[in-house]
Amino acid sequence: MANAPSNAILYDKIRAVEWENGRLKLIDQRLLPGKFEHLYLDHLPESAKAITDMVVRGAPAIGVTAAYAVVLAARDRYKENPNGWHKAIQADLDLLAEARPTAVNLRWAVEHMRGLINAGIPGNPLMRLLSEAQRIHADxxxxxxRMGELGAALIETGSGVLTHCNTGALATGGYGTALGVVRAGYAAGRIKSVYADETRPWLQGARLTAWELVQEGIPATLIADSAATYLMKQGKVAWVIVGADRIAANGDTANKIGTYMTAVAARHHGVKFMVVAPTSTVDMKTPDGAAIPIETRAEAEVLGFGGTRTAPEGIQAWNPAFDITPAELIDAIVTEKGVVTKPTRDKLVAMMKSA
Known part of the structure; x- marks a missing residue:
C-alpha cells in the first residue's frame, strides 16, 4: 500500500503563482473572495505592474513571481536581439526591482537572476532561466x-493563535509562512482555534486568510484589528504568528501595518510572538529596522472602502503599508534553517551561516 500523505499536506491545495504553457499565471487576489480568477501574463512590464497593483502580494510570492517575470523578459529580449539580449534586459530588471520597495524577496530574486545572466548563458537563455525560477519556486x-513543522513544534497542544495579514499559500510559492505554521499546527492537533485580523485597509485577513482557511476546512474566527488586544485579555490566544517582508540584521522586522501594535499588546498580555519567514527575507545588509524603507500607498485606500468613499472631502489620510516590530518584542523567528529565540544580531548571523 502506498504511503498516505501527511496530514499537513492535506491542507495544501492553493497556488497563487504558477508557470503554465509558457505563461505566468497569477490568482488575482484583488478580487477574492468574491471572484476567483487568474491573470495570464506574457511580458515583464505587465508582471511588474501586477506586483505594484497587488494582484500578487506577500514577499515570497512576489519573489517567485519576479523570477518568472525575468524568464518572460529574457524570451522577449532574445527574440529581438539574440546577440545583445544580455544588455537589453538590464533595464527590465531595474524596472522589476522597483515594483515594491519594502519586500526584500523581490530584489533578492531579481539580483539572483541578474547574476545568472551576467555570468553568461550561451544560446537561448529560456530553459536555463526557467529551470532556475522553478527551482526557486520549489525551494x-x-x-x-519545513517552517511549518518547526513553528508548530513551539506551540502547546490545544492553543489558540492569532494571525495578521495573509501569510499563506497566497503570499508565497505555496503552503505559507505563518499560515503554514497554522496549517501544520492544526494538522498535528496543536492548534485548537485560529483568529484572523481583518488587516485594514486592504483586508488581507478578511479577504485572503479567511478564504484560505475556508478552502482548507480549518475552522477560524475573523476579528477587527482593534479587537485583538481584548481577545488577548480574554486568554484566548497563546501565540501571535505573523510573516515578514524584511528582517533586519538585528531581528527588527517589517511586516504589514498593524503588526507592531499587535506585538506590543502581546507582550503586555504575556502572549508569545512568532515571526515566520524564509532566509531570503533576512537582509543582513540592513542593520536595523530604522534602515528599512516603508512604502506609503495611496490615500484613497484609507479614505474609502470597497470603492466607496467613506471619509469626508477635505480630510487627508496617512497610509503606510508596513511598520517595524523591534526584535525585543519577538519571541521566535522561524526560518527553514531553524528557530532563533529572543533574536539578536549574533544569533541571526549564526543562523544564516548554518547549513
Whole structure:
C-alpha cells in the first residue's frame, strides 16, 4: 500500500503563482473572495505592474513571481536581439526591482537572476532561466513546509493563535509562512482555534486568510484589528504568528501595518510572538529596522472602502503599508534553517551561516 500523505499536506491545495504553457499565471487576489480568477501574463512590464497593483502580494510570492517575470523578459529580449539580449534586459530588471520597495524577496530574486545572466548563458537563455525560477519556486514551498513543522513544534497542544495579514499559500510559492505554521499546527492537533485580523485597509485577513482557511476546512474566527488586544485579555490566544517582508540584521522586522501594535499588546498580555519567514527575507545588509524603507500607498485606500468613499472631502489620510516590530518584542523567528529565540544580531548571523 502506498504511503498516505501527511496530514499537513492535506491542507495544501492553493497556488497563487504558477508557470503554465509558457505563461505566468497569477490568482488575482484583488478580487477574492468574491471572484476567483487568474491573470495570464506574457511580458515583464505587465508582471511588474501586477506586483505594484497587488494582484500578487506577500514577499515570497512576489519573489517567485519576479523570477518568472525575468524568464518572460529574457524570451522577449532574445527574440529581438539574440546577440545583445544580455544588455537589453538590464533595464527590465531595474524596472522589476522597483515594483515594491519594502519586500526584500523581490530584489533578492531579481539580483539572483541578474547574476545568472551576467555570468553568461550561451544560446537561448529560456530553459536555463526557467529551470532556475522553478527551482526557486520549489525551494520556497519546501522551506514553507519545513517552517511549518518547526513553528508548530513551539506551540502547546490545544492553543489558540492569532494571525495578521495573509501569510499563506497566497503570499508565497505555496503552503505559507505563518499560515503554514497554522496549517501544520492544526494538522498535528496543536492548534485548537485560529483568529484572523481583518488587516485594514486592504483586508488581507478578511479577504485572503479567511478564504484560505475556508478552502482548507480549518475552522477560524475573523476579528477587527482593534479587537485583538481584548481577545488577548480574554486568554484566548497563546501565540501571535505573523510573516515578514524584511528582517533586519538585528531581528527588527517589517511586516504589514498593524503588526507592531499587535506585538506590543502581546507582550503586555504575556502572549508569545512568532515571526515566520524564509532566509531570503533576512537582509543582513540592513542593520536595523530604522534602515528599512516603508512604502506609503495611496490615500484613497484609507479614505474609502470597497470603492466607496467613506471619509469626508477635505480630510487627508496617512497610509503606510508596513511598520517595524523591534526584535525585543519577538519571541521566535522561524526560518527553514531553524528557530532563533529572543533574536539578536549574533544569533541571526549564526543562523544564516548554518547549513
Amino acid at each position: 520556497d514551498i519546501a522551506a514553507n513546509r
